[in-house]
Amino acid sequence: MSKRDYYEVLGVARNAGDDELKKAYRRCAMKHHPDRNPGDAAAEAAFKECKEAYEVLSDAGRRRMYDQHGHAAFEHGMGGNGGGFGHADMGDIFGDIFGNIFGGGMGGGRGPRRGADIGYVMELSLEEAVGGIEKTIEVPTLDACDSCDGSGSADGKLETCSTCQGRGQVRFQRGIFSMQQACPHCGGRGQTIANPCGDCHGQGRIEDTKTLQVKIPAGVDNGDRIRLSGEGEAGPSGSPPGDLYVDVRVREHDIFKREGDDLHCEVPIRISQAALGDTIRVPTLDGEVELRIPAETQTGKLFRLRDKGVKSVRSRRPGDLYCEVVVETPVNLTAQQRELLEQFEGTFVGEGARKHSPRSSTFLDGVKGVWDRMKSS
Structure with missing residues (x-):
């Protein structure tokens, strides 16, 4: 039986552009795909026919030959392939059109993945958080193996991965869609280790404890996070390392409570001071300052000391200190x-x-x- 014209198969004009060809092929493939037509020999034949048509017309050189000679261009050795399509990966054609529906496949990026990010919780006093500090920390991690410089190979020799044939990706079918992902055997590298390193057993990484100096900027608050680029786990087989994230936790203070960039504290005074008025000394993070208590001050009265709070790590503007007066009832009275x-x-x-x-x-x-x-x- 003679073959149908490829343009007729896809239902496009002879001057159709690449985008129009892709859309036409997608419609044809989805309509006739065997997964949607189980046991239908006619649908299977139509599916193969539209794949064959798209393979020729999507290639500029073969389309030019087809336009000049028709189907004869691929018979009797013309086109350099004896009329077959064995040199082409039909899955690649299908994946190129449908892969982007799922964001380019599942983990389809080629190449080894970077090392994992790791986290470290650093506890600080309020004074350390407000003033800034540099601290030494020890972090358990996976570090690059010194014996093989992180390659995982004892002699530096690599072999082509037998699973993906060096492509770094494997392709599989899910319903009517062709998906791709990094090769699970070689991790997307396309190569495997011929002679694994004896120290890291081919992993390129060993368990280690990393000692680091971490500079905490002044004004950090509870929940802030500091990123140290490249200080996470080493990547497999020499790939880039991850990052280290230092999460700040500020311990409760005996006197002050922080709210944003402001500080709050309670100031106890005697009943006589509240009634008659007085000048007292109150603590701040910079030392003691004087606070005037007017006569007839009631408990709960709030006094604001400007710029005696925390200098923000972001705006660098200091907050305020709010002192709440608490009139204290005297205890342990003498007879007098x-x-x-x-x-x-x-x-x-x-x-x-x-x-x-x-x-x-x-x-x-x-x-x-x-x-x-x-x-x-």
Whole structure:
């Protein structure tokens, strides 16, 4: 039976461009693919026919010969192949069109993969995080083997991989789509080791502990991450190493609590200081500073000390320090102190006492209002 015209097979005009040919082949292949037409001999024949047509028309040289001589161009030795298509990988044609549907296949990139990234958690005090510090760390990792310089080969000799035939990729069929991925035997290198290194057993890597100096910039916060490029695990067979990620964890401080670039702390004062006012000294990360407490200060009063917080690692602008006053009840009183307090308490009598305790008066008035409403209901 005579062959159909290749342009007719794909349903395109004779001046069709490459993109049009690909779209036509995709439609034809999806329609007649054996996986979609199990047991249908006619569909299988049509599928082979459209593959053959696309192989010729997608190649500029063979398309030119076909346009001049038709099917005869590939018969009786014309075209240098005796009319066959054995020199071409039909899977490659199919994969070129459909592979990009899944992002170019599954792991289709050629070449060995880089080494794995590793993580390290570094605990810092608040002072270390705010001021910056350089620390020495030890990280268990896979390092390049010194005996074979990370190649995995004792003598440097390599062989062509028998699984992928040196291509570094293997192709397989999934439904109607042709997929490709890095060769599992050679890891995408296309070559295997003829004489493995005795120290690393051909892996190119050995377990080791790496000692590193890590510089922590001033102003880092809990959860920040520092990347050290190329300090991760060595890649297999001499491929590039991964990275080391240092995750910062800041321990809780005895006095200060950090919120962004601001610091917060509680400042206890005596009842006499709160009532009469005073100037006290409060701690900061730069040393003590004076804080003036005005008379009649109530517990919970917030005082702001500008630029006494943390200098941000990003903006480099310092935050503020917020001091919350807590009026402390005296304990372990002496007889004299107790007597003086009793005398002082004795002065709060009658209606005149209300003006000395505004919050208590407001509270008592509120309670009285609740009782009155309950009685009238």
